[in-house]
Amino acid sequence: MSVTIKQISELCGVSRGTVDRVLNNRGKVKPQTEQKVREVAQKLGYKPNMAGKALAARKRDLVIGVVLAARGNAFFDDVLEGIRGAGRELSDYGVSVNVHTMKGYDVNQQCKLIREIGRNVNALIVNPINDPKVASEINRLTECGVCVITLNTDIEGTQRLCYVGSDYILGGETAGGMLGLLTQGQAQVGIVTGSIKILGHNQRITGFRNIIRKKYPNIKVADIQQTNDDDDQAFIKTEEMLRIHPEIDTIFIVAAGVMGVCRAAQKFHPNNDMTIVCFDKTPSSEQMLKAGIVKAIVCQQPFTQGNKAVHLAYDYLVSGKKPGQDSFFMKSEIKIEENL
Amino acid sequence: MSVTIKQISELCGVSRGTVDRVLNNRGKVKPQTEQKVREVAQKLGYKPNMAGKALAARKRDLVIGVVLAARGNAFFDDVLEGIRGAGRELSDYGVSVNVHTMKGYDVNQQCKLIREIGRNVNALIVNPINDPKVASEINRLTECGVCVITLNTDIEGTQRLCYVGSDYILGGETAGGMLGLLTQGQAQVGIVTGSIKILGHNQRITGFRNIIRKKYPNIKVADIQQTNDDDDQAFIKTEEMLRIHPEIDTIFIVAAGVMGVCRAAQKFHPNNDMTIVCFDKTPSSEQMLKAGIVKAIVCQQPFTQGNKAVHLAYDYLVSGKKPGQDSFFMKSEIKIEENL
DNA sequence: TTGTATGCGTTATCAA
DNA sequence: TTGATAACGCATACAA
Numbered sequence: 001m002s003v004t005i006k007q008i009s010e011l012c013g014v015s016r017g018t019v020d021r022v023l024n025n026r027g028k029v030k031p032q033t034e035q036k037v038r039e040v041a042q043k044l045g046y047k048p049n050m051a052g053k054a055l056a057a058r059k060r061d062l063v064i065g066v067v068l069a070a071r072g073n074a075f076f077d078d079v080l081e082g083i084r085g086a087g088r089e090l091s092d093y094g095v096s097v098n099v100h101t102m103k104g105y106d107v108n109q110q111c112k113l114i115r116e117i118g119r120n121v122n123a124l125i126v127n128p129i130n131d132p133k134v135a136s137e138i139n140r141l142t143e144c145g146v147c148v149i150t151l152n153t154d155i156e157g158t159q160r161l162c163y164v165g166s167d168y169i170l171g172g173e174t175a176g177g178m179l180g181l182l183t184q185g186q187a188q189v190g191i192v193t194g195s196i197k198i199l200g201h202n203q204r205i206t207g208f209r210n211i212i213r214k215k216y217p218n219i220k221v222a223d224i225q226q227t228n229d230d231d232d233q234a235f236i237k238t239e240e241m242l243r244i245h246p247e248i249d250t251i252f253i254v255a256a257g258v259m260g261v262c263r264a265a266q267k268f269h270p271n272n273d274m275t276i277v278c279f280d281k282t283p284s285s286e287q288m289l290k291a292g293i294v295k296a297i298v299c300q301q302p303f304t305q306g307n308k309a310v311h312l313a314y315d316y317l318v319s320g321k322k323p324g325q326d327s328f329f330m331k332s333e334i335k336i337e338e339n340l
Numbered sequence: 341m342s343v344t345i346k347q348i349s350e351l352c353g354v355s356r357g358t359v360d361r362v363l364n365n366r367g368k369v370k371p372q373t374e375q376k377v378r379e380v381a382q383k384l385g386y387k388p389n390m391a392g393k394a395l396a397a398r399k400r401d402l403v404i405g406v407v408l409a410a411r412g413n414a415f416f417d418d419v420l421e422g423i424r425g426a427g428r429e430l431s432d433y434g435v436s437v438n439v440h441t442m443k444g445y446d447v448n449q450q451c452k453l454i455r456e457i458g459r460n461v462n463a464l465i466v467n468p469i470n471d472p473k474v475a476s477e478i479n480r481l482t483e484c485g486v487c488v489i490t491l492n493t494d495i496e497g498t499q500r501l502c503y504v505g506s507d508y509i510l511g512g513e514t515a516g517g518m519l520g521l522l523t524q525g526q527a528q529v530g531i532v533t534g535s536i537k538i539l540g541h542n543q544r545i546t547g548f549r550n551i552i553r554k555k556y557p558n559i560k561v562a563d564i565q566q567t568n569d570d571d572d573q574a575f576i577k578t579e580e581m582l583r584i585h586p587e588i589d590t591i592f593i594v595a596a597g598v599m600g601v602c603r604a605a606q607k608f609h610p611n612n613d614m615t616i617v618c619f620d621k622t623p624s625s626e627q628m629l630k631a632g633i634v635k636a637i638v639c640q641q642p643f644t645q646g647n648k649a650v651h652l653a654y655d656y657l658v659s660g661k662k663p664g665q666d667s668f669f670m671k672s673e674i675k676i677e678e679n680l
Numbered sequence: 681t682t683g684t685a686t687g688c689g690t691t692a693t694c695a696a
Numbered sequence: 697t698t699g700a701t702a703a704c705g706c707a708t709a710c711a712a
Contacts, residue, residue, distance in 0.1 A: 050432040054391040092342075332679040339510065
């Protein structure tokens with residue numbers, strides 16, 4: 001049976017209230033008393049009981065806010081599922097989760113949303129645009145005692161509690177390893193990325209290049225194009241790329257625009273004899289995989305990352321203790337048609 | 341804010357005790373009262389609060405027992421991690437988890453262990469040997485009110501609460517799909533299985549055959565051998581197989597014995613030009629993957645299956661409600677060197 | 681058949 | 697600076 005505050009209070013000859021004040025650093029305790037309580041708690045190996053904490057937390061009506069640039073981006077559907085699922089699980093434990101989505105990546109809009117939501121919230125989960133304005137908005141919140149967790153993308157220069165999301169380098173390495181296996185190490189690759197301004201996209205390419213340099217010397221990168229995550233641009237850019245580089249037999253799709261790339265690829269190689277690997281399960285990438293056009297999808301546990309972010313926020317709010325790590329990286333999952 | 345028993349009792353003009361009796365079917369309530377309470381609870385959408393339940397459950401000192409044929413089988417290390425992890429998480433919520441492992445698959449020993457452990461336990465988690473004796477031992481337990489969950493392998497003819505574990509057919513399909521991609525659909529396959537008496541092994545082969553029949557007509561199965569999950573036998577059988585069938589360029593390892601198979605493969609193909617796929621991450625399969633001898637490992641979320649089984653047992657013991665499904669199948673995960 | 685009292689571990693509020 | 701008490705939601709023993 002584990003140790004309780006009551007037991008400690010009896011052993012110390014003080015009241016439960018006092019022990020609570022010591023253990024939760026609420027001050028207003030005589031140093032000697034504090035000393036004694038800490039000693040006893042330490043010696044007995046006191047670990048706060050989560051069920052008790054949770055029940056008491058109900059009275060505080062804690063709120064976790066979520067600001068996600070997710071609208072119109074199918075990838076985030078599963079992330080939102082994970083967030084909402086955690087919200088349901090935790091509704092019994094005294095917290096509610098408020099989700100706000102926005103469309104696109106407008107810095108000012110995100111700042112405004114963070115400021116508004118942040119006002120009525122004990123913790124905030126956000127996929128920040130990597131911009132100083134957003135960073136200072138986040139820092140303002142943390143100074144007001146609101147804990148901020150970054151989700152899916154991280155941001156520099158902030159006091160965020162932690163990051164939860166993809167390991168983009170690892171994702172790129174996994175895609176590289178998979179392409180190496182699928183092509184038996186012989187390939188002319190066209191890389192189609194979203195934007196060279198986006199850190200995550202670049203990190204995926206870095207990981208990819210690491211692996212082919214190390215393990216697959218006969219895989220060459222013939223060209224690299226940007227799509228701005230848009231299917232129409234993806235089609236145009238890929239078409240042009242394949243026209244100029246007819247030797248390309250393999251495409252590494254770094255970000256969105258999968259459908260556009262595949263349409264162009266089909267135009268030049270109507271019988272699926274290209275090796276295409278992309279990221280993230282969405283209705284369109286799934287469709288391309290089932291059609292045999294995309295050979296493998298590298299995923300990043302979207303449900304788990306949403307779910308985990310909420311649970312970390314909850315733990316911090318209720319137990320007051322910080323997560324054990326600065327960053328929680330998701331696994332890189334390989335999906336083919338059979339295990340989709 | 342969600343509805344509580346207290347609120348219902350006030351609205352109905354009865355005591356909390358009565359509402360509790362109705363909602364938990366303890367009887368001893370006048371039909372009219374019961375009717376009324378049910379109506380109100382229904383209308384308000386009453387959902388029991390888990391934190392409260394958990395706190396009250398502490399007084400009952402619930403015990404979850406685990407009997408696992410795991411000793412000497414590295415696959416189960418992660419399963420045990422998941423079980424122990426869940427035990428730690430739930431220790432705050434009024435349950436303790438007692439783990440007992442056994443070595444090998446002796447029916448009588450397992451029966452004995454189930455009987456002994458079952459005596460002092462509210463729920464039992466077991467990876468049963470598929471044998472009538474074990475089945476009747478399990479049924480005896482359920483009749484005594486002990487809930488039984490099967491883990492990793494299922495058993496027929498029992499009243500077990502549910503099954504948690506691998507989807508062996510899916511695993512075989514995934515391995516088949518992966519082999520198809522890696523060989524570009526051209527392969528002479530040698531299958532090395534554990535035993536044709538073991539259902540899971542056969543299901544993996546079934547899944548494998550399904551996929552190559554459907555998608556890869558040019559993949560042929562040249563031979564199939566049994567190893568009894570023993571590395572020495574695996575070496576001997578594989579060596580013989582490769583001698584008799586020099587055309588074999590691809591090996592599908594269904595069960596244990598990975599090291600033995602790989603040693604034999606290396607003997608005939610010293611430069612890693614074979615395509616080998618196997619199951620389950622263990623120190624030896626991991627080593628073979630890193631050496632480039634095994635090209636991919638299909639995994640079955642060992643940690644998650646252990647963790648989930650314990651949580652399901654907990655939910656049943658504390659909330660009294662049965663899991664939503666008869667079987668909880670794990671995902672099929674593809675591991676290559678990069679995302680190991 | 682029903683109600684009341686008590687306890688699970690923690691936290692908040694008052695009063696001292 | 698401390699202690700006593702009530703409350704969170706649920707379960708149970710006991711009294712009526």
